[in-house]
Amino acid sequence: MKIKLSDILSVANKKVDINASLEMTQVDFQNNIYDITDSSPFVLTLLNHGKNKLGIKVDTKLTLLLYCGRCLTELPEEFYIHIEEVIDLDEEKERTLIEEIYYVDKGFLDVDKLILDELFPMIPIQSLCDDNCKGICKVCGANRNDMDCGCDQSVMDPRMAVFGEVFSQFNLENK
Ligand SMILES: [Zn+2]
Numbered sequence: 001m002k003i004k005l006s007d008i009l010s011v012a013n014k015k016v017d018i019n020a021s022l023e024m025t026q027v028d029f030q031n032n033i034y035d036i037t038d039s040s041p042f043v044l045t046l047l048n049h050g051k052n053k054l055g056i057k058v059d060t061k062l063t064l065l066l067y068c069g070r071c072l073t074e075l076p077e078e079f080y081i082h083i084e085e086v087i088d089l090d091e092e093k094e095r096t097l098i099e100e101i102y103y104v105d106k107g108f109l110d111v112d113k114l115i116l117d118e119l120f121p122m123i124p125i126q127s128l129c130d131d132n133c134k135g136i137c138k139v140c141g142a143n144r145n146d147m148d149c150g151c152d153q154s155v156m157d158p159r160m161a162v163f164g165e166v167f168s169q170f171n172l173e174n175k
């Protein structure tokens, strides 16, 4: 959802309440894609503060389906979004160049990007279902929290095993 700002910025002290909702259904964060499993419509309040300054106010929440970094168990987590700020659109023009995400572009405010800008710093780099999560067995793929599969955990990671083969071939060739 994109909101044209000129309608607000051209009228002194203009205040509008916009019924907004998210269009995105997923969030791409640090090469992980998280589904948004729950988000409700919300009111976005915009206020003309004069001299190209825009007041923004939003209160909403959404649920992201995070997952455990070790065993991949899904971990739905609720995030509360509270935005109450005044941005200077003259300064923001410069900010656009350095910021990866910016929510005001060519006179339009992008609601999804506005929410992402607030959400990103809140998403944990890695979530764990439990600090003691034992993760997934590298040998048989079982969730080691659910069962003790009994596999020898000293066995190499399959991805590393490729290197192991290369090394053993190398050794054979050099005999
Ligand atoms: Zn886990």
Ligand SMILES: [Zn+2]
Pocket: 137, 138, 139, 140, 141, 142, 149, 150, 151
């Ligand atoms: Zn196993």
